[in-house]
Amino acid sequence: MEGISYQRFPKVKIREMKDDYLKFELRETDASMANALRRVMLAEVPTLAIDLVEIEVNSTVLNDEFIAHRLGLIPLTSDRAMSMRFSRDCDACDGDGQCEFCSVEFTLNVRCTSDHTLDVTSTDLRSSDPTICCPVDVAARATAALDPNSAYDPSEQRGIIIVKLRRGQELRLRAIARKGIGKDHAKWSPAATVTFMYEPEIHINEDLMETLTLEEKRSWVESSPTKVFEIDPNTQQVVVVDPEAYTYDDEVIKKAEAMGKPGLVDINAKEDSFIFTVESTGAIKASQLVINAIEILRQKLDAVRLSLDTEECDEQFGELGAHLRGSAV
Amino acid sequence: MNAPDRYERFVVPEGTKKVSYDRDTKIINAASFTIEREDHTVGNVLRMQLHKDPNVLFAGYKLPHPLQYKILVRIHTTSQSSPMQAYNQAINDLDKELNHLKSVFEDEVRRHSRDF
Numbered sequence: 392m393e394g395i396s397y398q399r400f401p402k403v404k405i406r407e408m409k410d411d412y413l414k415f416e417l418r419e420t421d422a423s424m425a426n427a428l429r430r431v432m433l434a435e436v437p438t439l440a441i442d443l444v445e446i447e448v449n450s451t452v453l454n455d456e457f458i459a460h461r462l463g464l465i466p467l468t469s470d471r472a473m474s475m476r477f478s479r480d481c482d483a484c485d486g487d488g489q490c491e492f493c494s495v496e497f498t499l500n501v502r503c504t505s506d507h508t509l510d511v512t513s514t515d516l517r518s519s520d521p522t523i524c525c526p527v528d529v530a531a532r533a534t535a536a537l538d539p540n541s542a543y544d545p546s547e548q549r550g551i552i553i554v555k556l557r558r559g560q561e562l563r564l565r566a567i568a569r570k571g572i573g574k575d576h577a578k579w580s581p582a583a584t585v586t587f588m589y590e591p592e593i594h595i596n597e598d599l600m601e602t603l604t605l606e607e608k609r610s611w612v613e614s615s616p617t618k619v620f621e622i623d624p625n626t627q628q629v630v631v632v633d634p635e636a637y638t639y640d641d642e643v644i645k646k647a648e649a650m651g652k653p654g655l656v657d658i659n660a661k662e663d664s665f666i667f668t669v670e671s672t673g674a675i676k677a678s679q680l681v682i683n684a685i686e687i688l689r690q691k692l693d694a695v696r697l698s699l700d701t702e703e704c705d706e707q708f709g710e711l712g713a714h715l716r717g718s719a720v
Numbered sequence: 721m722n723a724p725d726r727y728e729r730f731v732v733p734e735g736t737k738k739v740s741y742d743r744d745t746k747i748i749n750a751a752s753f754t755i756e757r758e759d760h761t762v763g764n765v766l767r768m769q770l771h772k773d774p775n776v777l778f779a780g781y782k783l784p785h786p787l788q789y790k791i792l793v794r795i796h797t798t799s800q801s802s803p804m805q806a807y808n809q810a811i812n813d814l815d816k817e818l819n820h821l822k823s824v825f826e827d828e829v830r831r832h833s834r835d836f
Binding site for chain 2: 395396397398399400401402403404405408415420421422423424426427430431435479572574575576678681682685686688689691692693694695696697698
C-alpha cells in the first residue's frame with residue numbers, strides 16, 4: 392500500500408505583480424485547495440498590530456478606548472511576523488508581550504499649540520525599531536525617499552488620521568504592537584481582498600452564429616452585462632474578447648434561447664483552474680502573503696497528523712482489527 | 721464581562737488532544753477523527769484529498785456547531801486499507817502538494833520580478 396500517491400502538481404502563472412496587488416493563475420488543483428488558501432490568507436497569516444495602549448494624557452474629543460481601537464486598525468509593516476512569537480507563548484517575557492521576540496513598542500506625543508486644527512496621524516507614532524515595524528505609510532515614504540524614480544508623491548500622503556486636536560489639547564501614549572492573526576481580530580488580517588474565480592471556457596457555435604443577421608448578432612452581444620463578446624468590424628463575426636469578464640450570469644445563454652437559437656454558445660467553468668486576485672493591506676507584500684499562506688496551511692496539516700500514542704492505541708486493537716478485516720491468514 | 725477569550729477559537733486547551741480517533745463499533749474499517757480547533761479550511765481540503773483514494777468508500781467532514789471549535793472527519797475504507805492509513809496518506813499527499821506549490825510559486829515570483 393505504501394508508495395501509492397495521489398498527489399497533484401499544481402501550476403502557477405503570475406499575470407500582474409505589485410507590492411500590494413497580485414493576480415495569478417492556479418492550475419491543476421481543486422477548489423478545496425484554492426479556497427483553503429483564500430481562507431488562510433484572510434484569517435491565518437500573522438501580522439503585527441497595536442494590541443495594548445497605555446494612555447498618559449488624553450484631552451482630545453475621542454475617548455481612550457476609541458483611540459486605542461483606531462490605533463489597532465493601523466496596518467504595520469510585518470515582514471518579520473512569521474518568525475516572531477505570539478506573546479501568549481513567549482518564554483522570554485512570561486506572556487506579558489513586552490519583549491523583542493514578540494512585540495514592538497510605539498510612543499505618541501502630540502500637543503496642539505496653534506489656532507489651526509492639528510491632525511494626529513500614523514506619522515506621529517514613534518517605533519522603538521522602525522526597521523522591524525512601523526506604519527505602512529511611513530515605510531512607503533521611507534522607501535520612496537531612497538528611490539529617485541519613484542512615482543510616490545509625499546505631498547499627497549498625509550498619514551492615517553488618528554484624531555484631530557484643537558488648541559491646548561494633547562495626546563500622549565505608549566502602545567505595544569503584537570503578533571496576531573485575522574481569526575483573533577480583523578486588525579491582524581494582512582489581506583484587503585482575496586478572490587478566486589473559475590476560468591471560463593467559451594465556445595461559440597460558429598455554424599449557428601452564421602444564421603444570425605448582423606442586427607441579431609449585435610443584440611445578442613449587447614445582452615451580456617459585461618463585455619465578453621465583440622463583433623469583428625471586418626468579418627462581422629462574433630468573437631470572444633475577454634472570457635474572464637464573464638460573470639456566470641447566463642444572460643447570453645437565456646438570450647440565445649429567447650432568440651430561438653439554443654446552443655449558440657457553450658460556457659463551461661474549468662474546475663481545475665482558478666484566477667486569484669490578492670490585495671494586501673501593505674503589512675506584507677502580496678506575493679509574500681501567498682507564500683506565507685502556503686506555509687501556514689502546510690503547518691496546519693502537519694499539526695493534524697495523528698500522534699504516535701493514538702496510533703499505538705489502535706495497534707492494541709490490531710489483532711482484533713485484522714481478525715475483523717478477515718486478513719488474518 | 722463573561723465573554724470567552726478570543727484565542728479559544730484557535731488555541732488547543734491544555735490536556736486536550738489535537739486529533740482523537742474513534743473506531744466505529746459496528747462497521748469495520750470505519751472511523752471518525754475529531755480535530756480540535758480546526759474548521760472548513762482543513763476539513764474540506766482533507767475530505768477532497770480522501771476522495772482521490774480509491775480505497776476510501778466514504779469520507780466526509782462536519783463542523784458540528786459554530787461555537788464548538790472542532791471538526792469531525794469520518795472515513796470508511798475498503799478492506800485493502802484502513803481509515804488511519806487513508807488519513808495519513810491524505811495528509812502526506814497534501815503536504816507534498818503544498819511543498820511543490822510553494823517552490824513553483826517562489827520560482828514564478830523570481831521569474832516574474834526578473835522579466836518585468
